[in-house]
Amino acid sequence: xxxxxxxxxxxxxxxxxxxxxxxxxxxxxxxxxxxxxxxxxxxxxxxxxxxxxxxxxxxxxxxxxxxxxxxxxxxxxxxxxxxxxxxxxxxxxxxxxxxxxxxxxxxxxxxxxxxxxxxxxxxxxxxxxxxxxxxxxxxxxxxxxxxxxxxxxxxxxxxxxxxxxxxxxxxxxxxxxxxxxxxxxxxxxxxxxxxxxxxxxxxxxxxxxxxxxxxxxxxxxxxxxxxxxxxxxxxxxxxxxxxxxxxxxxxxxxxxxxxxxxxxxxxxxxxxxxxxxxxxxxxxxxxxxxxxxxxxxxxxxxxxxxxxxxxxxxxxxxxxxxxxxxxxxxxxxxxxxxxxxxxxxxxxxxxxxxxxxxxxxxxxxxxxxxxxxxxxxxxxxxxxxxxxxxxxxxxxxxxxxxxxxxxxxxxxxxxxxxxxxxxxxxxxxxxxx
Amino acid sequence: xxxxxxxxxxxxxxxxxxxxxxxxxxxxxxxxxxxxxxxxxxxxxxxxxxxxxxxxxxxxxxxxxxxxxxxxxxxxxxxxxxxxxxxxxxxxxxxxxxxxxxxxxxxxxxxxxxxxxxxxxxxxxxxxxxxxxxxxxxxxxxxxxxxxxxxxxxxxxxxxxxxxxxxxxxxxxxxxxxxxxxxxxxxxxxxxxxxxxxxxxxxxxxxxxxxxxxxxxxxxxxxxxxxxxxxxxxxxxxxxxxxxxxxxxxxxxxxxxxxxxxxxxxxxxxxxxxxxxxxxxxxxxxxxxxxxxxxxxxxxxxxxxxxxxxxxxxxxxxxxxxxxxxxxxxxxxxxxxxxxxxxxxxxxxxxxxxxxxxxxxxxxxxxxxxxxxxxxxxxxxxxxxxxxxxxxxxxxxxxxxxxxxxxxxxxxxxxxxxxxxxxxxxxxxxxxx
Numbered sequence: 001x002x003x004x005x006x007x008x009x010x011x012x013x014x015x016x017x018x019x020x021x022x023x024x025x026x027x028x029x030x031x032x033x034x035x036x037x038x039x040x041x042x043x044x045x046x047x048x049x050x051x052x053x054x055x056x057x058x059x060x061x062x063x064x065x066x067x068x069x070x071x072x073x074x075x076x077x078x079x080x081x082x083x084x085x086x087x088x089x090x091x092x093x094x095x096x097x098x099x100x101x102x103x104x105x106x107x108x109x110x111x112x113x114x115x116x117x118x119x120x121x122x123x124x125x126x127x128x129x130x131x132x133x134x135x136x137x138x139x140x141x142x143x144x145x146x147x148x149x150x151x152x153x154x155x156x157x158x159x160x161x162x163x164x165x166x167x168x169x170x171x172x173x174x175x176x177x178x179x180x181x182x183x184x185x186x187x188x189x190x191x192x193x194x195x196x197x198x199x200x201x202x203x204x205x206x207x208x209x210x211x212x213x214x215x216x217x218x219x220x221x222x223x224x225x226x227x228x229x230x231x232x233x234x235x236x237x238x239x240x241x242x243x244x245x246x247x248x249x250x251x252x253x254x255x256x257x258x259x260x261x262x263x264x265x266x267x268x269x270x271x272x273x274x275x276x277x278x279x280x281x282x283x284x285x286x287x288x289x290x291x292x293x294x295x296x297x298x299x300x301x302x303x304x305x306x307x308x309x310x311x312x313x314x315x316x317x318x319x320x321x322x323x324x325x326x327x328x329x330x331x332x333x334x335x336x337x338x339x340x341x342x343x344x345x346x347x348x349x350x351x352x353x354x355x356x357x358x359x360x361x362x363x364x365x366x367x368x369x370x371x372x373x374x375x376x377x378x379x380x381x382x383x384x385x386x387x388x389x390x391x392x393x394x395x396x397x398x399x400x401x402x403x404x405x406x407x408x409x410x411x412x413x414x415x416x417x418x419x420x421x422x423x424x425x426x427x428x429x430x431x432x433x
Numbered sequence: 434x435x436x437x438x439x440x441x442x443x444x445x446x447x448x449x450x451x452x453x454x455x456x457x458x459x460x461x462x463x464x465x466x467x468x469x470x471x472x473x474x475x476x477x478x479x480x481x482x483x484x485x486x487x488x489x490x491x492x493x494x495x496x497x498x499x500x501x502x503x504x505x506x507x508x509x510x511x512x513x514x515x516x517x518x519x520x521x522x523x524x525x526x527x528x529x530x531x532x533x534x535x536x537x538x539x540x541x542x543x544x545x546x547x548x549x550x551x552x553x554x555x556x557x558x559x560x561x562x563x564x565x566x567x568x569x570x571x572x573x574x575x576x577x578x579x580x581x582x583x584x585x586x587x588x589x590x591x592x593x594x595x596x597x598x599x600x601x602x603x604x605x606x607x608x609x610x611x612x613x614x615x616x617x618x619x620x621x622x623x624x625x626x627x628x629x630x631x632x633x634x635x636x637x638x639x640x641x642x643x644x645x646x647x648x649x650x651x652x653x654x655x656x657x658x659x660x661x662x663x664x665x666x667x668x669x670x671x672x673x674x675x676x677x678x679x680x681x682x683x684x685x686x687x688x689x690x691x692x693x694x695x696x697x698x699x700x701x702x703x704x705x706x707x708x709x710x711x712x713x714x715x716x717x718x719x720x721x722x723x724x725x726x727x728x729x730x731x732x733x734x735x736x737x738x739x740x741x742x743x744x745x746x747x748x749x750x751x752x753x754x755x756x757x758x759x760x761x762x763x764x765x766x767x768x769x770x771x772x773x774x775x776x777x778x779x780x781x782x783x784x785x786x787x788x789x790x791x792x793x794x795x796x797x798x799x800x801x802x803x804x805x806x807x808x809x810x811x812x813x814x815x816x817x818x819x820x821x822x823x824x825x826x827x828x829x830x831x832x833x834x835x836x837x838x839x840x841x842x843x844x845x846x847x848x849x850x851x852x853x854x855x856x857x858x859x860x861x862x863x864x865x866x
Contacts, residue, residue, distance in 0.1 A: 111530070116784070117531060139848070251856065261850060293849070294849075343824075360827055361853060363844070367825065377557060377662075390814070391809070392803075393782050394784065395783070395785055396787040405796075407519070408520075408792050410520040411524060411796070423789040
């Protein structure tokens with residue numbers, strides 16, 4: 001049974017606060033192990049990566065076989081059935097079209113003092129995408145990470161994807177090819193992150209590393225942050241559905257379960273103004289859970305972290321949703337546009353009954369790498385901007401310096417930074433002398 | 434003596450690589466101490482903050498005196514001399530004007546399938562700015578952190594600034610007032626970061642924490658990252674000047690020293706095509722170092738980390754600069770616009786002889802919080818975007834779902850995510866049935 005809350009109950013505030021504070025992540029402390037692995041890769045390079053891959057992935061590699069050859073890539077791609085290839089290509093095209101619109105503008109202008117100011121965006125030179133092996137090896141995540149990087153203009157784009165026991169997911173290889181990835185390394189874990197960050201004789205270092213991974217990968221990303229850029233450290237997935245009684249309970253139930261089936265610590269929440277809808281959705285969830293392939297995972301998630309909240313108005317529902325700041329928010333209401341203005345914090349919003357969250361996972365266009373664990377209060381999903389950086393520009397004229405230089409000198413002196421002041425003064429003296 | 438390199442020397446590549454790899458940061462391992470402080474603040478709230486402030490800052494506070502009162506703020510502001518007040522106001526006005534242009538646009542469009550897509554930017558609700566006490570208490574940093582937050586639309590903006598022994602920098606208080614800061618807490622260190630991230634009875638938690646600090650503050654920011662957003666962890670400052678022999682050696686020397694005087698681990702590098710300029714600048718640096726107030730700090734920085742590189746062409750200079758990816762880059766050349774296109778990685782660029790870097794520290798307009806330690810390869814200076822987040826929007830019509838839903842279903846099944854597929858299929862069945 002999920003938690004069932006009603007805003008009219010006396011204990012509601014305490015129960016809702018408890019829901020917000022639920023700690024879903026069980027991150028084992030692997031930091032010491034990861035520190036050792038990173039040190040080993042920095043010291044021994046390829047030899048360390050190969051030894052660790054043999055140990056963790058039961059796969060014997062050489063420097064020559066660290067990366068897939070073009071022929072191997074072609075062979076794996078050829079195994080993908082036509083239907084899945086077409087679907088991946090449609091997804092890639094839609095994701096590319098959406099992200100093309102995110103490309104930021106450069107700017108340059110002259111202000112009243114005559115100074116020329118502005119900024120210029122440029123792509124990071126090289127990026128590495130981590131793709132988990134095994135069960136959580138999702139081709140859609142390859143598209144969602146690689147396409148924004150390519151749209152940004154990243155020149156060298158590589159993937160690290162472990163192939164435990166040599167098992168390869170051909171869809172991942174095809175997704176990489178469709179996205180324009182240059183090289184796929186069959187390595188994983190903290191050793192892959194270390195190799196991407198510091199480089200080895202065979203693997204050139206990158207400037208930015210993105211993509212999901214297990215506790216070892218997450219700890220390694222935290223450790224190499226600063227040496228390279230990283231994306232967010234993603235937590236377990238979550239969805240919040242706001243209903244007004246106009247939705248199909250079956251659809252809402254499946255939407256809730258499509259988060260729950262990811263992970264037993266995923267969280268699915270329904271907030272509805274309709275007691276009848278709450279009850280019908282719960283019944284529908286139970287019905288689907290009886291037959292769902294991943295019913296053990298989804299059932300545990302729904303039982304331990306699921307919640308159904310009955311409230312009185314949609315404004316109240318929006319307020320509660322803002323406190324959750326959900327990764328995915330579905331507005332399963334009659335007039336989603338009217339409700340949109342009341343939503344302040346969410347990673348992605350899906351408007352109306354015809355927009356199941358699963359559309360956003362694959363073919364909607366927006367990115368599916370989104371802020372979890374309430375971090376939508378302060379962060380955004382992955383975008384083209386994550387693979388670019390902005391350089392600010394300033395150019396003074398003698399007149400501009402005459403106008404604003406003295407203020408800089410005054411502030412420099414007030415901060416006891418004499419050379420700062422002198423660097424301005426020397427130029428002003430020339431102008432005045 | 435700084436390192437002196439010439440690209441024509443046989444050992445140049447090794448020497449330059451050594452320069453790039455120099456580790457300037459000596460970050461003591463304070464992580465265990467910081468973990469204890471954060472746990473204490475989470476457990477005991479105000480009582481812990483007050484006890485730690487008494488211990489580290491020799492200052493006895495109560496919950497009532499944690500924050501400055503409006504009357505105290507007025508009294509401190511009244512102490513600021515007229516000249517400095519006017520200079521701060523000019524700086525604030527220019528910084529605000531520059532950052533206003535960074536405000537991002539929302540977007541919403543309909544694609545060929547009939548789906549409505551887009552995104553919406555919104556401000557984080559509350560932000561906390563850390564301002565160091567003592568020597569490195571810079572009013573200019575208050576402006577550079579607070580103004581982008583206000584321009585972004587942050588509703589509640591607070592400062593944490595320790596006042597060791599009760600010593601207050603009136604310019605910091607005035608800068609906070611000019612920037613529109615709501616509350617100034619007289620607390621610092623890891624305890625201030627913990628209080629801002631987790632909240633206490635008196636201090637409401639914030640969503641984002643920015644601003645520089647010592648090793649304890651940096652370690653605390655790393656630890657609370659995820660619970661709240663943080664800006665970068667800044668390292669020691671650096672400047673790179675590219676010269677072509679047309680600059681005034683005195684001006685270049687002062688620009689190099691204005692970084693060196695920040696910190697003995699700051700780094701100042703000159704890359705010039707003119708051997709004569711290299712020699713004249715080194716002589717000018719020595720001349721100024723003899724009399725500079727902060728000559729011990731600046732001298733140590735120049736001796737231990739300074740470098741002068743003589744190369745043959747400006748293209749070569751740009752390439753070397755790109756490998757450094759400096760925080761501050763001055764193009765002290767005859768035609769800086771022509772050189773600009775060759776620069777790929779830099780936090781901020783200052784064009785031409787009339788643009789000393791110190792202008793950018795105070796009154797230029799662009800932010801002075803910039804990526805250090807080669808991180809301009811993958812990150813940007815502080816901006817309005819650091820105080821905003823983007824929510825993606827997607828709305829399907831029945832027709833759009835009919836067009837792209839089957840591809841989503843195919844990919845969901847290929848990833849063994851049955852409920853994802855069913856959530857799309859249930860809607861398609863309704864359309865077809």
